Amino acid sequence: MTTHIILGSDHGGYDLKESLKEGLSQNSEITLEDMGTFSTESVDYPDIADTVAQTVLAKNTVGILCCGTGIGISIRANRYKGIRAAVIFNEFTAEMAKKHNNANILCLGGRTTPAENALEYVKIWLKHDFEGDRHLRRVEKLDV
Amino acid sequence: MTTHIILGSDHGGYDLKESLKEGLSQNSEITLEDMGTFSTESVDYPDIADTVAQTVLAKNTVGILCCGTGIGISIRANRYKGIRAAVIFNEFTAEMAKKHNNANILCLGGRTTPAENALEYVKIWLKHDFEGDRHLRRVEKLDV
Numbered sequence: 001m002t003t004h005i006i007l008g009s010d011h012g013g014y015d016l017k018e019s020l021k022e023g024l025s026q027n028s029e030i031t032l033e034d035m036g037t038f039s040t041e042s043v044d045y046p047d048i049a050d051t052v053a054q055t056v057l058a059k060n061t062v063g064i065l066c067c068g069t070g071i072g073i074s075i076r077a078n079r080y081k082g083i084r085a086a087v088i089f090n091e092f093t094a095e096m097a098k099k100h101n102n103a104n105i106l107c108l109g110g111r112t113t114p115a116e117n118a119l120e121y122v123k124i125w126l127k128h129d130f131e132g133d134r135h136l137r138r139v140e141k142l143d144v
Numbered sequence: 145m146t147t148h149i150i151l152g153s154d155h156g157g158y159d160l161k162e163s164l165k166e167g168l169s170q171n172s173e174i175t176l177e178d179m180g181t182f183s184t185e186s187v188d189y190p191d192i193a194d195t196v197a198q199t200v201l202a203k204n205t206v207g208i209l210c211c212g213t214g215i216g217i218s219i220r221a222n223r224y225k226g227i228r229a230a231v232i233f234n235e236f237t238a239e240m241a242k243k244h245n246n247a248n249i250l251c252l253g254g255r256t257t258p259a260e261n262a263l264e265y266v267k268i269w270l271k272h273d274f275e276g277d278r279h280l281r282r283v284e285k286l287d288v
Contacts, residue, residue, distance in 0.1 A: 046285035078222035079223065087215065087218070100213075109237070134186070
């Protein structure tokens, strides 16, 4: 089954987004859609978060957002009901973001996470399944 | 100037919350208000996020939320306009969360961050100032 991933970043996450795009494009089961930014020129992360969050919801798919730390862009994405944007920073949080939180957007920091690590975290998130059960009850409470 | 900090956690963040409460209580410039949970019995992190986010907004102060990874509880807290809940995981993100994002809630993971590290991150966040300027424009866009 193909996974369609919406990508977005500000200038601080641009290089990381480009690296992830290159790495993920090697996987024939992944299709990518890049919503920008398309250079290292300064932009405002909430604008990118809006575009990616709205597209993830409209297409019922998943996304990856990068800024300097992943924090700012996660705050704006989580303003949207239905979005579960997870700031992840190691293998464990990549796994838990899917198994417990059913995250549909991963947030990564260009100034905090080397590209090769980030790619590994994305792969971990993709390969795990949401556990449901008590975690489903909690995820449902995110959008009450 | 005294800083009033609203604390909250689920069962996965309970021990970390208790350790932070103990550590922060040594500082005479900090007052603490613990909104629970008060044991390691299983609870739903969105409920705690609601209580702390609403109290932070009502009292115009700051808070700390702990769950297993900090992720789930951050998603719910960020549903509230005016809340900037930052998942932090090292000294750098603690500093950026204040300087660039003006975070008013820190989110920490009981399963990801040792208590002594978490206390250090909270102190870093407290001692830095928001930089304003272009970061103010971005923070304002979080609540448009």
